[in-house]
Amino acid sequence: MRRSPWATLAVLALAQFIVVLDVTIVNVALPHIQTDLGFTPDSLQWVISAYTLLFGGFLLLGGRAADLLGPRRVFVAGLLLFGAASMVAGLADSPGFLIGARAVQGLGGAMLSPAALAILTVTYPHGRERNIAMGVWGGLAGLGGTLGVVAGGLLVDSLTWRWVFFVNVPIVLALVAVLPTFVRDIRHDQTGPRTFDAAGALLGTTGLLAVVFGVVRAEPSGWGSFEVLGFLIGGTALLVAFVAVEARSAAPLVPLRLFRSRALGVSSAALALNGAAFLAMFFLTAIYLQQVRGDSALEAGLHFLPMGFTAILGAVLASQLVHRLGTRTVQLAGAAVGLAGLLLLSRAGAAGDYTTELLPGLLLFGFGIVTLSVPAQIVAVADVANHEAGAASGVLNAFFQVGGALGLGVVTTLSSSRVGDALAQGAGQQQALVEGFHRGLLVAAVFAAVNIALTLAAPQLRPDAEQVAEAAAVG
Incomplete structure (x- = not known):
């Protein structure tokens, strides 16, 4: 059929x-x-x-x-x-x-x-x-x-x-x-080693979970506590073991030779930081809109919607501009616009007008985060061999997701700590939440600022239309 x-x-x-x-x-x-x-x-x-x-x-x-x-x-x-x-x-x-x-x-x-x-x-x-x-x-x-x-x-x-x-x-x-x-059902002919490398996946994911859990427990237990140090050291050891397993595997999940490419390494780090800023902003702002400003869940969702439209606009413009201006120029602009959006959001108060205090920051952040990711994805796979393009795309997506989880762990820990300190100093619940929201967004802004510095090390390419279209599937 x-x-x-x-x-x-x-x-x-x-x-x-x-x-x-x-x-x-x-x-x-x-x-x-x-x-x-x-x-x-x-x-x-x-x-x-x-x-x-x-x-x-x-x-x-x-x-x-x-x-x-x-x-x-x-x-x-x-x-x-x-x-x-x-x-x-x-x-x-x-x-x-x-x-x-x-x-x-x-x-x-x-x-x-x-x-x-x-x-x-x-x-x-x-x-x-x-x-x-x-x-x-x-x-x-x-x-x-x-x-x-x-x-x-x-x-x-x-x-x-x-x-x-x-x-x-x-x-x-x-x-x-x-x-x-x-x-239709598709089966690939296998010429190489038939192995899943489940050990690599288990070591890598368990190591990341341990590190994130250690970061999250740092706020209630203290960075120097046995619990936190145990998870951080144990998680790091598992990640080192993951690298060792991948280096010796005949068919590794992550071919380490890919990271000899400066383009892939820089782009992976940039997308990880982008994921951290994105998840942190979404998490903090959703809670802020409902618990501080009193939005219903639907009102909060609608308040996020304009950011989605500027993200779509950013993707379209970035895809066009990389031909003319080059990937590094567009990526740098995206990082700067995203940073500006986070800084504007970090100034929002408990009762200010949405259109003046929140909307400008959301619009800029939505535009900037996608304007950064499009050229980063293009650059990442530009000098990767065709038979390894799938692995490179998987690495990029994994970095974005895992970077988001790690960044969210750091941001929520520091944000919760600020809320606790403010309450201890006599602030009301609403004001304490605002101060936690501000600190969390400023930490996310640090991720965006590091991304600006990182982008300066990225190569400058002017890709053709086919490279841009194929990069759309990476993210």
Whole structure:
């Protein structure tokens, strides 16, 4: 039976859409989740971090599994795992239960996302049709992040926070039902070593989890406590072991030779810092809008929406300007605009007007974060061999997700510490939250400032239209 490639694209893009959606849809539900399940302020960030860490940590393993077992098989398994974890998350009755379900959701996303991209690249021949498909893929994925906050607000206000998870279940079931009709089974011929490198994935992800947990526990326990030092040292040791395993593996998840490329190394770091600033801003602002300014979940989602529009505008302009101005120039402009947005947001008070105190910062930040990421993605794969482009793309996505989780851990720890200090000094609850919000955004601004310095070390390229289109699928 002949399958329409555009029907295949619709199925794959919708799956990627819900994976990206789940990064942002939860943010506006966080205050309700905190109240209902009894999360502490410093543990609440794990609702986001558990998902992004497992997603980023196992993304490369998901890609390897798709190559060895067949992408459609892994895609279906990832979808089912994602849907089942979504149902469990919606039924959660304790913080630990919800965090565990979010982690499994991230694992499901790490399986289905690279498998979907593998199917997409085989379905469309190299050239114009693939470029169009990649553009649709990247655009819909980005739209998922934008619509997530509004959809989350609608679901929370109309039903309960549990529906931000339940909504995935019927979509997953529908996709699994139509999959055999629209997506053909593909098997790759394997000429190299047939190994998953599960040890590498486990060491890397466990090491990152330990480091993030150590950072989060630093605020209540103190940086010099046995608990914090134990997790930080243990996590670092696991990451060193991960590098050693990858260096000796015949088929590593992360080919370390890729990092001989200055372009890939600089771009990976830039995207990690971008992810840190992005997740921190979303997390802090969602709580600030509802707990300080008194927004409903839907109002908070709508207040984020203009940022999504400027992000789309930034992606379009960056894709055009890299031809004329070069990647480093556009990336530097994006980093500077994103920094300006964070600094403006950090000046917002408890009762100021949205259009003057919050909107300018949100517009600038949305524009800047995407204007930075587009050229960074292009540069990263510019001098990577074609047969390693998939691995390089996986590395970039993993760095963005994991950098976001690590950055969020640092920001929430320092923000919670400031709230506690302000309360101890006699400030009211609302004022203490504002001061914590300000400190958190200033820490995120430090990430953006480091990104400006980092961008100065990036190469200056003027890519052609094909390189720009293929880079759209990386993020």
